[in-house]
Amino acid sequence: MKCLGAFTLVLATSISLNAQNKHKPLIIAEQGSFAVGGTTIIEPGSFDLNNSLKPQGQTFHGDHAYTFYQIPIKARKYPLVFLHGAGQSKKTWETTPDGREGFQNIFLRRRFPVYLIDQPRRGDAGKSSVSAAITPTPDEQFWFTQFRIGNYPDYFPDVQFPKDSASLEQFFRQMTPNTGSFDSNIISDAVSRLFDKIGEGILVTHSQGGGPGWFTAIKNDKVKAVVAYEPYSSFLFPQGELPQPIKSTGLFGELKGEEIPLADFLKLTKIPIVIYYGDNIAKGPTNVWNMDHWRSGLEMARIWATTINKHGGDATVVHLPEFGIKGNTHFPFSDLNNIQVADELSKWLKKKGLDK
């Protein structure tokens, strides 16, 4: 009883501290932004000052990432580097659609340096070395469903997403288009250059960011761990070990792994990796396409982690509802219970000695 009492006290203190922290000032030792990585186009010829609108001899810098960073006082050793998913920007990690603190502030309060990326050809890193056509496409009810807020117009009954219209509007407005085609190689090059600049750290990816995330870790051993929220595609397997594709009624069809050289794959076995999935993912094949899409992702993640671990690695797949954390959408880090989701990550970082 005494032991239980002490535990309860610690828990209560911890909750109370969290509640207080929410309104405590952030003490930032340093903050700023910069571009990193990228390519340069040089138009042949000579620049003519008197015909300066002609391209000859002029340059175009593009395909860099943009990052805004904050380093709190008494910072922990490893920064968290956040890479958004498809159609998103660094906004993903900032204020939530209903105005609460996102992972940016939550992990600053937990004394991690935080780097938020706009990947090449997105947001403030919009200069792209390839052309793009941008067309406004009414598709938000699709995304509502695809991102497992519910089956539009119905919210999932237990969903950890605010049900007021203002929050949904903020959620829709946080999407922002590609200004050039998605290119995993260009993105991972730029993020790898970021790690060259800032040193060792932890890469946190979301969804489509998962693919360039794995490639960044392969390219740069300063990536000391990868945390992936709901990756779907780009699960990388050694040549000859590709699993069978997973059939799905999801709108992206069957899910295939991707073959890479064994030497590259083995680099992913040298660092701890954790992958999180939220709720309302089917347990087995179903015609409810959004739930089945993510079922295929979760199943492939499990096959992938098993393959990593068979080769001596340390990969864990956490399906949050199995740990009592219910109702999460495709965006667990901004859901109503994102403090609880952050607590799970903090526990994992501590367990792996990554929070020193």
Add this chain to the structure above:
Amino acid sequence: MKCLGAFTLVLATSISLNAQNKHKPLIIAEQGSFAVGGTTIIEPGSFDLNNSLKPQGQTFHGDHAYTFYQIPIKARKYPLVFLHGAGQSKKTWETTPDGREGFQNIFLRRRFPVYLIDQPRRGDAGKSSVSAAITPTPDEQFWFTQFRIGNYPDYFPDVQFPKDSASLEQFFRQMTPNTGSFDSNIISDAVSRLFDKIGEGILVTHSQGGGPGWFTAIKNDKVKAVVAYEPYSSFLFPQGELPQPIKSTGLFGELKGEEIPLADFLKLTKIPIVIYYGDNIAKGPTNVWNMDHWRSGLEMARIWATTINKHGGDATVVHLPEFGIKGNTHFPFSDLNNIQVADELSKWLKKKGLDK
């Protein structure tokens, strides 16, 4: 002598505090981001969950602004709301190309709440209700010249811009394209909505941001002052009071004012306005096109301020070199002497009682 001694002491303390402040932590009471304003497209028809990639019945939210804000502890009354210029994003106000603090940090240290905007159809506010084609165009030597860093490849001898290649690369990479056509009305609508949300404040614009800046002040009386760095076009005159166009060898040709109803114009006479221009602007007509372009801007600004003041307003045009502040480019707020440029603004805000 005694009086002078006291003055010198105050000055020395102030400079010393500035130097210290540069490395002091920022204490932020609150920070976050949100979308504001914007339009909504609704595709006629009904959303069909089983054909969810069809647009029927789906929405598209676009044309909003994005803002990242920070409120320091012991904040002054009026926030500074920063609106970037052409081809730029909120990055304009963040870390300078050579890695020093920009106006974001400088004015946080001076206890102003700071709101940095990505205007509609730019950066993290990329969702546009109109289509756009984005093409990589080698034109950076033009911008180097147009923005008065020098006459490429030559730097102006006294220019307040770092001359190393890494800084120039950062400067080029901070540009980011439109994801829909520039629309002063849409931008000023969104910025006006921001003032509705946050209350009274001071609008700080750069270059092309000047136009939507004036319209925001006309639309919303919560704009208590406007500070415009190097506006070029969109000088607004009452009907019947349009001045003669100013001829120029600048690449935008002759500069015209813009007519608006007197009632709208008079709203700009109700608030203090200051306009700053940097150095290397021609004193009279010249064939050096960049110096002549900005000559026409400065001349029109002076005619405009005279017109405002004739109608009972309070507009001041500050040509920085005339006050001993030399070498500034089109980006005085990120130039090497940006602390000095910020000091000028602080003095003006104090003089107008806007720094309480």
